[in-house]
Amino acid sequence: MTNTNSGSHPALEVETLGFKYGGADGFAISVPALRLGAEEQILLTGGSGTGKSTLLQIIAGLFNPDRGSVRVSGRDMHSMHGAARDRFRGAHIGMIFQTFNLLQGFTAKENVLAALMFSGVARSEHQERASDLLKKLGIARMDAPVESLSVGQQQRVAVARAVACKPALVLADEPTASLDPENSASAIELIQTACREAGAALLCTSHDPAMRGRFGRVESLENLRSGAASGAESRIGAGVGS
Amino acid sequence: MNDFTIIRRSLSARKLSTVLTSLSVAVAVALMLVLLMMRESGRAAFERGSGNMHMLVSLDSDPLTGILNSVYLAAPPRRAIEHAKFQDLASKPFWAYFIPTQIGDSYRGLPVFATTEEFFTKFQPGEDEKWRLKAGRFFDKNFEIVLGARAAEATGLKIGDKISLTHGMPQPRSAESQSKGDAPAPHVHDEYKFEVVGILEPTGGAHDRAVLTSITSSWILHAHDRREKEEHASGRTEEHAHDEHDHDHDHAHDHEAMTTEADLTDADKKVTGVYARVVSRPGSNASAMIPVVFGQMRADSSITVAQPSQEINKLFAIVGSVDQILIAMAAVVAASSGISILLALYNSMEQRRRQVAVLRVLGASAGRIFRLVLCESLALGAIGAAAGVAGALIGGRIVANEMKSRLGLVLEPSISWELGLGVVGGALLLAAIAGLLPAAVAYRTSVAKNLRPLG
Numbered sequence: 102m103t104n105t106n107s108g109s110h111p112a113l114e115v116e117t118l119g120f121k122y123g124g125a126d127g128f129a130i131s132v133p134a135l136r137l138g139a140e141e142q143i144l145l146t147g148g149s150g151t152g153k154s155t156l157l158q159i160i161a162g163l164f165n166p167d168r169g170s171v172r173v174s175g176r177d178m179h180s181m182h183g184a185a186r187d188r189f190r191g192a193h194i195g196m197i198f199q200t201f202n203l204l205q206g207f208t209a210k211e212n213v214l215a216a217l218m219f220s221g222v223a224r225s226e227h228q229e230r231a232s233d234l235l236k237k238l239g240i241a242r243m244d245a246p247v248e249s250l251s252v253g254q255q256q257r258v259a260v261a262r263a264v265a266c267k268p269a270l271v272l273a274d275e276p277t278a279s280l281d282p283e284n285s286a287s288a289i290e291l292i293q294t295a296c297r298e299a300g301a302a303l304l305c306t307s308h309d310p311a312m313r314g315r316f317g318r319v320e321s322l323e324n325l326r327s328g329a330a331s332g333a334e335s336r337i338g339a340g341v342g343s
Numbered sequence: 344m345n346d347f348t349i350i351r352r353s354l355s356a357r358k359l360s361t362v363l364t365s366l367s368v369a370v371a372v373a374l375m376l377v378l379l380m381m382r383e384s385g386r387a388a389f390e391r392g393s394g395n396m397h398m399l400v401s402l403d404s405d406p407l408t409g410i411l412n413s414v415y416l417a418a419p420p421r422r423a424i425e426h427a428k429f430q431d432l433a434s435k436p437f438w439a440y441f442i443p444t445q446i447g448d449s450y451r452g453l454p455v456f457a458t459t460e461e462f463f464t465k466f467q468p469g470e471d472e473k474w475r476l477k478a479g480r481f482f483d484k485n486f487e488i489v490l491g492a493r494a495a496e497a498t499g500l501k502i503g504d505k506i507s508l509t510h511g512m513p514q515p516r517s518a519e520s521q522s523k524g525d526a527p528a529p530h531v532h533d534e535y536k537f538e539v540v541g542i543l544e545p546t547g548g549a550h551d552r553a554v555l556t557s558i559t560s561s562w563i564l565h566a567h568d569r570r571e572k573e574e575h576a577s578g579r580t581e582e583h584a585h586d587e588h589d590h591d592h593d594h595a596h597d598h599e600a601m602t603t604e605a606d607l608t609d610a611d612k613k614v615t616g617v618y619a620r621v622v623s624r625p626g627s628n629a630s631a632m633i634p635v636v637f638g639q640m641r642a643d644s645s646i647t648v649a650q651p652s653q654e655i656n657k658l659f660a661i662v663g664s665v666d667q668i669l670i671a672m673a674a675v676v677a678a679s680s681g682i683s684i685l686l687a688l689y690n691s692m693e694q695r696r697r698q699v700a701v702l703r704v705l706g707a708s709a710g711r712i713f714r715l716v717l718c719e720s721l722a723l724g725a726i727g728a729a730a731g732v733a734g735a736l737i738g739g740r741i742v743a744n745e746m747k748s749r750l751g752l753v754l755e756p757s758i759s760w761e762l763g764l765g766v767v768g769g770a771l772l773l774a775a776i777a778g779l780l781p782a783a784v785a786y787r788t789s790v791a792k793n794l795r796p797l798g
Contacts, residue, residue, distance in 0.1 A: 155791075188706055190706055196704050204352075215344060217344070219702075
């Protein structure tokens with residue numbers, strides 16, 4: 102399976118990133134360095150309100166940092182402007198949210214097709230790719246409106262949508278926060294497997310300690326801020342993550 | 344999946360709002376179209392009705408009334424031109440034709456138009472457009488009838504059918520007189536049967552709903568009435584005298600002696616209107632002659648002379664101000680429909696901020712979102728405009744039927760390409776303008792803020 106990662110570039114490179122909330126003096130988010138290799142999966146921990154989601158949005162190009170750079174597949178996100186950045190995000194980055202953020206009133210398949218529509222993937226491939234992906238993720242009623250599906254199925258649709266364009270990087274923002282522990286485990290398993298199969302790197306945020314054991318590399322925002330982040334040092338569990 | 348799917352889903356998610364907003368556009372478009380359509384077809388009907396005549400001579404109180412009565416068969420003129428006067432006018436050298444007409448009788452509510460055979464050979468329902476028969480032939484004898492196309496349709500009469508004409512034309516009765524039942528019963532000229540010999544092709548003019556017969560037949564009918572009255576009056580005198588002398592014999596005056604052309608006096612030969620065309624001689628220009636002849640005729644204060652084109656312009660100038668008020672009202676309805684599109688979309692933006700944010704995350708640019716909302720507004724305008732055009736065609740037909748049954752005015756409502764495109768284009772432009780603000784709101788929607796919960 103080929104993804105949108107270009108050549109030998111890491112999926113994500115963050116350098117000297119600083120972000121201030123409007124008018125504040127100091128940087129609320131500061132990441133001296135963060136590198137995510139192709140297909141690598143990393144868990145980013147931190148308490149509520151520490152800026153995990155904001156960091157993901159900066160990486161996705163939805164916010165501009167006040168300092169530093171973010172490169173996805175070797176492209177500097179913030180050197181691109183307007184529609185070019187939006188197109189790049191659609192083609193190279195998938196996003197999964199805690200509340201799924203599915204398009205209400207659209208069917209499961211249309212939600213996946215919507216992602217493909219803006220991805221640059223040839224239109225002739227859209228239908229087949231969306232159907233295959235949903236089938237693989239166990240969605241039988243792909244023509245049903247998403248709001249008629251169970252929560253678990255909605256999450257599968259959200260995962261399918263995130264990996265549909267075979268992105269270089271998937272950003273998952275607290276994807277299990279609203280699930281019970283048993284469902285959390287299966288949900289994260291689903292996301293990790295889907296990313297691996299799509300050839301995408303995964304940056305997942307969570308404040309759930311139970312998640313730590315499922316990732317080969319775990320970073321906390323505090324460690325990143327102090328520059329202590331290191332894949333080797335923070336590697337905790339084995340076998341579950343890559 | 345394409346932009347159209349997103350627009351369709353978005354509209355169907357707000358079905359009631361979509362239907363009501365489209366309906367308001369449809370009402371505005373239909374209203375505008377019906378008004379414009381009626382104005383155009385009304386003018387066309389009026390312009391066609393006068394055919395190739397240059398002027399009308401009558402004794403009506405004013406030229407416009409003359410045109411309405413004798414050309415559009417609105418009502419019988421109150422006064423008729425005497426035979427001697429007609430002959431004097433007809434003898435002028437400048438006429439290509441000078442065709443006498445008489446209206447006053449009716450058949451099942453349809454006007455009887457009495458004239459001469461020249462009406463079919465010289466008067467043309469349109470410039471370079473001759474009368475055409477759908478069936479039968481033109482009348483060439485007394486008591487023969489040719490039916491206008493709509494008259495044939497309305498009565499269901501066929502060639503060979505025989506009918507009697509009714510004296511007078513039906514007048515709208517007040518509710519009071521109807522309830523009292525005090526309107527006199529119409530007098531039917533049942534002594535004379537008229538035979539249908541021809542049915543005309545439609546021309547779009549007022550003559551389509553006329554029952555046409557020879558003017559001599561009409562004179563004979565009324566001469567017969569006159570003679571009956573005279574005999575009745577003399578009979579009463581005789582009866583009175585017999586009573587006094589106690590004579591006992593039958594005085595039945597059965598009026599078995601039918602009136603013929605030979606019984607006609609000059610006083611019977613009444614003409615209510617004359618269709619006239621100025622002669623065009625080789626080397627001379629008829630249109631240059633018209634004002635000269637018109638001036639000469641107007642100098643005769645005993646007659647009323649009317650030029651149809653001038654009178655139609657006069658009529659439309661009178662009706663025009665009402666017309667403009669109605670069009671202004673339609674424009675107000677159109678503007679309010681634009682506001683309802685704006686409100687519907689603007690209010691929906693509040694609920695759709697998250698959808699917009701998700702589409703942005705998926706890779707839709709702000710410009711694309713702007714276009715999507717604008718297209719959604721255009722879709723509302725297009726749905727409304729399509730419904731409006733359909734409504735206008737149906738409404739136009741209803742109004743035309745009402746005009747025909749109430750006023751006898753034959754309208755052919757149709758939407759020309761120019762008119763249709765103009766109004767539909769206007770509705771779309773209005774929808775586009777109404778969509779600008781909601782589109783701008785969508786364009787400026789903060790993606791990050793609307794992808795809650797934020798960490």
